[in-house]
Amino acid sequence: MAKIINGKEISEKIRLRIAEEVKELAAKDIVPGLAVILVGEDPASQVYVRNKKRACEQAGIYSESYELPGDTSQEELLKLIDKLNNDPKINGILAQLPLPGHIDEETVINHISPEKDVDAFHPINVGKIMIGNYDFLPCTPAGVMALLEESGIDCAGKECVVVGRSNIVGKPQAMLLLHSHGTVTICHSRTKNLAEVTRRADILIAAVGKPDFITADMVKPGAVVIDVGINRKEDGKLTGDVNFASVEPVASYITPVPGGVGPMTITMLLQNTLKSAKKAKGIS
Numbered sequence: 573m574a575k576i577i578n579g580k581e582i583s584e585k586i587r588l589r590i591a592e593e594v595k596e597l598a599a600k601d602i603v604p605g606l607a608v609i610l611v612g613e614d615p616a617s618q619v620y621v622r623n624k625k626r627a628c629e630q631a632g633i634y635s636e637s638y639e640l641p642g643d644t645s646q647e648e649l650l651k652l653i654d655k656l657n658n659d660p661k662i663n664g665i666l667a668q669l670p671l672p673g674h675i676d677e678e679t680v681i682n683h684i685s686p687e688k689d690v691d692a693f694h695p696i697n698v699g700k701i702m703i704g705n706y707d708f709l710p711c712t713p714a715g716v717m718a719l720l721e722e723s724g725i726d727c728a729g730k731e732c733v734v735v736g737r738s739n740i741v742g743k744p745q746a747m748l749l750l751h752s753h754g755t756v757t758i759c760h761s762r763t764k765n766l767a768e769v770t771r772r773a774d775i776l777i778a779a780v781g782k783p784d785f786i787t788a789d790m791v792k793p794g795a796v797v798i799d800v801g802i803n804r805k806e807d808g809k810l811t812g813d814v815n816f817a818s819v820e821p822v823a824s825y826i827t828p829v830p831g832g833v834g835p836m837t838i839t840m841l842l843q844n845t846l847k848s849a850k851k852a853k854g855i856s
């Protein structure tokens with residue numbers, strides 16, 4: 573029987589700490605501000621944007637959301653980002669991905685000021701993460717690290733296997749595990765004998781975006797299993813990348829979906845926005 577890592581509970585604890593700090597800043601007339609941009613009507617993205625806005629309100633963070641029509645031109649979007657880059661009320665800018673096909677995501681990411689890039693997607697911030705001297709950590713991988721830390725799980729010297737190599741999760745996740753002194757392997761769709769590699773993991777991170785992809789035979793008994801996947805099944809229910817029912821009896825710790833990594837992503841976004849606001853005012 574694995575211990576369930578309760579992301580909702582850990583997230584609430586961290587959000588309370590953030591709200592406290594926001595309150596202390598408010599006494600100095602400093603209010604962190606986040607701008608969230610959504611282009612188009614993707615229902616999952618609409619839910620994420622709504623949740624981000626609500627989380628800001630609860631933490632006392634000022635937020636603006638821009639819900640633009642799907643046919644918004646790239647030029648219009650870049651103009652909005654210019655405005656937000658120059659707005660002192662705004663400390664964080666997030667363009668919700670995926671963007672519609674006629675907009676080049678890389679151009680948009682590169683246009684956001686690195687000082688306001690609370691997603692940590694800008695090449696400058698990605699480079700800083702690589703070096704280990706960063707201002708912002710990417711939200712989902714940072715959320716995973718916070719879950720491990722809050723659960724008393726030390727990565728030093730452990731075999732850490734990340735399944736998935738996306739720019740948003742897999743690659744930065746591997747880097748953060750490396751900074752925590754893990755021995756890190758990244759697996760992907762071309763990995764040979766995948767189960768053999770994942771079975772080596774003391775800490776297994778699933779970030780593939782395929783429902784129930786990780787099954788019990790791919791997990792070493794006693795492993796820590798972190799499920800980054802959020803997949804919607806035909807019945808509308810959410811499920812992760814890990815087949816929870818079969819893996820849970822094998823693992824020592826496991827995150828559920830929902831209620832695992834998901835809430836942590838937004839918590840780390842709030843943390844980055846707070847950090848950016850402090851940095852803008854010269855507070856460390």
Ligand code: GUN
Pocket residue numbers: 666667668669670691711712740837
């Ligand atoms: N789409 C899915 N996850 C994310 C995220 O963390 N940031 C942004 N900007 N878009 C996303």
